[in-house]
Amino acid sequence: MAGFAEECAVVGVYGCPNAANIAYYALFAMQHRGQEASGISSANAQKIHTIKNQGLVTSVFNQQNLAKLQGFAAVGHNRYSTAGDDSIFDAQPVFARYDLGEISVVHNGNLTNAKTLRSELIRNGAIFQSFLDTEILTHLIAKSKHQHLQERITDAVTQIEGAYCLLFLSRSKMFALRDPLGFRPLSLGTIHNRDGSIGYIVASETCAFDLVNATFEREVAPGEMLVFDGNKPPQSFMLAQQPLQYPCIFEYIYFARPDSTIFGRNVYHIRKAMGVELAKEKPIDADIVIPVPDSGIAAALGYAKQSQIPFELGIVRNHYVGRTFIEPTQQIRELKVRLKLNPIREIIAGKRLVVIDDSIVRGTTSKQIVQILRDAGAKEIHMRISSPPTAHSCYYGVDTPNEQELISSKMNLDEICHYIEADSLAYLSIEGLRKSLACGKEEQFCQACFDGQYPI
Amino acid sequence: MAGFAEECAVVGVYGCPNAANIAYYALFAMQHRGQEASGISSANAQKIHTIKNQGLVTSVFNQQNLAKLQGFAAVGHNRYSTAGDDSIFDAQPVFARYDLGEISVVHNGNLTNAKTLRSELIRNGAIFQSFLDTEILTHLIAKSKHQHLQERITDAVTQIEGAYCLLFLSRSKMFALRDPLGFRPLSLGTIHNRDGSIGYIVASETCAFDLVNATFEREVAPGEMLVFDGNKPPQSFMLAQQPLQYPCIFEYIYFARPDSTIFGRNVYHIRKAMGVELAKEKPIDADIVIPVPDSGIAAALGYAKQSQIPFELGIVRNHYVGRTFIEPTQQIRELKVRLKLNPIREIIAGKRLVVIDDSIVRGTTSKQIVQILRDAGAKEIHMRISSPPTAHSCYYGVDTPNEQELISSKMNLDEICHYIEADSLAYLSIEGLRKSLACGKEEQFCQACFDGQYPI
């Protein structure tokens, strides 16, 4: 089975007097990418200090413990995955003492050869204290025969396959890498320190830059390694170059915040364009367009614009949902989705609805949404999904369930529509999705979750 | 000085085997009305048990302590106010043992004669352990000469003035009251227990009914007292009748959830109508309409619809904001609003914006919003406020600052526009607001915060 570094946020800060503090805010801005655990390592040339725990950024860190994370450099991580042991040992950064000193690593993505690497390392006497792919990297670096960390990282990275954005922190340097196929996003920004010096930030999403007042410089290129060392600007090395790249198309559909720029495009714009294409492809006569909030909003605006059917925010989302919940009463148990989503009867009742959602995974939530809309008096419910059917598992870092659990791998369109009890159901086509991205024929995306064409 | 029971949520449940559990979910649905403290009292004919503490509903209660709140009846409260001591003794319900046994009280609103009543009670030897207006009621009831609780409540209520929705829980009965002018909302619903019996729920907002699968029956009328006792349907008594009523117009503008029905109208619809009226009254030539989320969304949709200027969700809201925050770095401190709100540069840049917000209180947040939009490249920023200028303090339960802190009481329109550095600024007129409510001439609202005409 694949590893555990899925759908996460990473951040690295270098050359700032309060690096951990900036990393904290960047993680806060990227909380949507992982709510399971959070951690930061900082380096002050002498040593690396790490704090990590389960929970949201704001609950893991407080004024006291953040103050211990001193130094000019820091790497941080938000973890998404809920699988495996609920152990704090599966939180990141992963820290190790090894022959060159100390190192801390954070990882967003998923290594496709993790199982092989892990087995081989274990066969050669390595021990693993967690289920994290990230721990593999610390072993590869520790075992590399090269003299310098940079060479070792290069060495290690040649051995791994899959999707990864990696940040390595030593006691005095920081390294940022993106895999050659460029599955996951990683951007570089600059920070103007108060003393006039320039610091650097690398993060999964540009929304982190906005919060810490950093300036977006560029994406880290697929296959590129940035080396941060001393006062110099980061040096760039191309570790590998591939003719084609496969950025994850699902970042646009679901993961990324709409205010982020991912793979050169603003997420909100893309989502809205998906809605436009969806309206072109799968029109329907209806009274109003409503999104499943929050992820469906932009696509619904696009659908409404194109179809000229009025947009209404007909479902209200409760944002106070916490981690631990009281066992619901019988009244509530059947429709757990109500804890999060509540339709506005006065908008819904008697109406023919186009309901826009970004995707359908198992189908259970969609079924419940249809039901609460029906209860609210909807006359017709036309589900329109702003992406193609998700019929295949992701091996590059998206926490999709096993293929057997994906409703689109088991049922055809009619069957799904029947299962969720909608009046009609339609998905955006892969072509429509590509049109939304306005990509030329030459531009590739990883769309394996839709078409099963795995780049690796 | 005014009391402390401002802008809160109350809920009462009667005749349900798991009353406290239902109250818990109802409070969860109404978390937006108060995040400071939460509490529930339950009654099982023998005794009343109370648990209350500072924090969100989901942090105050857990499976263990909620299980202690046994009984067929419960009252609960979410507290908003951040003023005063940060003491748990200012949480509700307020519990008392007195000559008739035990009583627990929750209160949404504000007594205008609290100071007088408190002084008089204190002069006559009463002691107060909190700053809550609610504690006054326990004293009035305890001191009443009447034999029965119902008479004593009636007696107590004749002595109080102001805005109030009150729920009283004795060991076997529950009483729900709304003030004669009907300032604050209170609705009655029914719950179908699994054993076929009927239970009752009374709550500030109808969104609570949706979550617990209750059926909205009607509003509790201004001046009405409902008495819940045994298996009978609640008995209704009109304690006082006033020729005119003054429901709080601000519930429509800001407090209530858009999926609630307040004073007979759906909140979302009203907000959208305000946007329509605002567009009629204060049109402007612009490229896009964007709301300040979440409260400005419905009005912005109305403005966009009326003005035919495209709507865009151009500002993203971060919902992970917790209570305790790390001291921001210099980079962040100046624009604290960014922790919550981030503009989407790709939507904003080069555009002439109509920005819709529900109100301006001190002006500091508006000023920061203008600045982050300017930083995101906005060409013009036209602030449009979906309510009239808030120039007067509220004495009926809205936690507005002192009049001196209200920017509209100190500056005229031009000055405010200049202060917040917008290109133009306009408010909805009182007439426009009333039009949005589609109210006949005879229908009154309390709009004292706008016009200074205090009903009491």
Added chain:
Amino acid sequence: MAGFAEECAVVGVYGCPNAANIAYYALFAMQHRGQEASGISSANAQKIHTIKNQGLVTSVFNQQNLAKLQGFAAVGHNRYSTAGDDSIFDAQPVFARYDLGEISVVHNGNLTNAKTLRSELIRNGAIFQSFLDTEILTHLIAKSKHQHLQERITDAVTQIEGAYCLLFLSRSKMFALRDPLGFRPLSLGTIHNRDGSIGYIVASETCAFDLVNATFEREVAPGEMLVFDGNKPPQSFMLAQQPLQYPCIFEYIYFARPDSTIFGRNVYHIRKAMGVELAKEKPIDADIVIPVPDSGIAAALGYAKQSQIPFELGIVRNHYVGRTFIEPTQQIRELKVRLKLNPIREIIAGKRLVVIDDSIVRGTTSKQIVQILRDAGAKEIHMRISSPPTAHSCYYGVDTPNEQELISSKMNLDEICHYIEADSLAYLSIEGLRKSLACGKEEQFCQACFDGQYPI
């Protein structure tokens, strides 16, 4: 039913720049008198601030919250009683706002007319938010017709009966009182502030003085009220004088720390003298004398000295026992006493033991102790109790169970011996106890728990 202010510690500090800090340490030194809840109120002339919660002193307070308790005066309390609601509302100090301002009260003892007073107050319209006797006092003071707090306290105190040491804190003054019969201990000490000024401390036990480096001055006299106001030494007023006094003899037997001086005598010395008398009265031929630690140690040393039988610390006490315990396995459940006490087999095996304990309440613990000693190989077990049989409940502040649960009220000596399965059992006589105290004929103690002669 009796009230809830039983077996506690009180402390008051006046005229010290860091009064709450000193109160904290004094409560820490008196933790043995109550582990259920802890609280401190401080006053700084402007207002009173209170923090109280369930738990040990060291868990209720931390650097942050203690820093909020500013001012030159403070009163504090450790609560013992485990009965009733486990509510933080039954923690002390009890705080009230009333016609003269603010007041905070702590109480060690038990009012014998609490029920009557409470009923009367309730009949006259008072409300009670806790089960504490202390709350009665705030009502009496608030309702008194006198102008000044001092007169009101005097007024209130004339209405109460029973055992009490009371400390009242207003915004600028402090009052300390001891009941006319002098049931519970209360001592006055002085503190040399760093600025050369003199501060004052009043505490249940003198061991608190040692820790905060205060100088013992004298006991507060039965019936005396000390008034602390401004820079003056405390003024003394005799509120009531009784021909006889009845200090609680059980303070010597069990409650007080051996390093405290109570009612003019050092506790350790008295306990040792009890052991000497016990050896004279109830000799037995045996190999070693062992105490049930820690309370039986001093008496065992006395018994050993007098009997010339060697003393051995044959039972080891585990001091890490916390409040919440994992459900024991079957192996452990039957002898829960082992969690606290473990005999040293190598000392016990084959020996004839004299086992010294301070008292037998229900008999269940003694029975378990006999069994674990038997398991450790004891040849004979002769229980010797350093006090007379506890056959009567206490109404003056000791948390004894109902008389029906006291084994000595249900069984005679032989029956108890048989029940606990000892080889012999003997108690110190009342005469022997008085001899240990070396008290003249005229000197009285409250020994109602032994002889049922209740002073009130």
Added chain:
Amino acid sequence: MAGFAEECAVVGVYGCPNAANIAYYALFAMQHRGQEASGISSANAQKIHTIKNQGLVTSVFNQQNLAKLQGFAAVGHNRYSTAGDDSIFDAQPVFARYDLGEISVVHNGNLTNAKTLRSELIRNGAIFQSFLDTEILTHLIAKSKHQHLQERITDAVTQIEGAYCLLFLSRSKMFALRDPLGFRPLSLGTIHNRDGSIGYIVASETCAFDLVNATFEREVAPGEMLVFDGNKPPQSFMLAQQPLQYPCIFEYIYFARPDSTIFGRNVYHIRKAMGVELAKEKPIDADIVIPVPDSGIAAALGYAKQSQIPFELGIVRNHYVGRTFIEPTQQIRELKVRLKLNPIREIIAGKRLVVIDDSIVRGTTSKQIVQILRDAGAKEIHMRISSPPTAHSCYYGVDTPNEQELISSKMNLDEICHYIEADSLAYLSIEGLRKSLACGKEEQFCQACFDGQYPI
């Protein structure tokens, strides 16, 4: 620098349906050996589950998390050391996944070749995530070329030097080892399960057996490995045999609980015998003998018995001392020892004291004890130490400070006496210590802390 597995408690349970529960109670009984962190791993044939954290046993575990530790076998650990990072990653058990599956290790002791082994492992590409010596063992086992875990453990153990008691838990077996020189204690006991089957327990101290109702069988022999597998009794293997053994003499002096049997002798008896020898060697004319509680009590009883000077428990110990303390006021800061120890003035004043302590490390505490006794009116203070001067650091698992901080390595007897301001000072001689142990000439102990003769 030395490692981090010092002065700890280990426990292993095998063949019991509730192994983790028994381990929990055993750790509770051995809490005195380490209060810094606690952890338990359990195995149920399928997998190993670990919970560990900083804090006391009773705070790390609760009913909920202990219930997750299912299985018939468990190993547990209490950690003492306060050095290094205050990281939970320095808690034990140390867990690893490796080529043979899963393993969990606990360790009491200290490897003298840890630095070398760690360097070599690191040079060969190993990574370390903690500072624990224990982590070395997981590497050695993972890298061993042998097929079976048992052979690998044997292999690993041949490479380590120093003091160790080690427990290894695989998914179905448990291994217990004691180093060939037998520095640290480890005993084997049996547990009668309710179903009639026999389970096994291995623990640092026998006091753990008493609490869980286990029967002491024998010590694990120096150099012995016990293998627990299936329903069979443990198999014994002698991994190494040394002509001489060196059990740690300091276990008798300070570490072990007096109710434990260590290296074949009861600790209480030995301590008392030390006091007898000390009185013979270093008599003094005095009025009373008082111990520094709790560790000095047994020796003081011996001294008193031999010298015929009366024993008094003249210093009271406060057992409520927690981990986090409020910054003391000036009054308290100078004598922090008072938080723990308070002399009884009425016993001390005017007396010539023999004060018995188990050892003097830095001298600062002794100096403070002399001062508080002086303050309590002592006429003469004669310090008598029931062990020889501690002049050398321990490399076998006792957390002594660096030699430079040991007062006995810097000062002679007179200088120390002068420094602590005692009237006289004397230590037990090494010969006296050996006499207390009644050991024949051939029997060795490790007494390197006294004589600098390091066995390894």
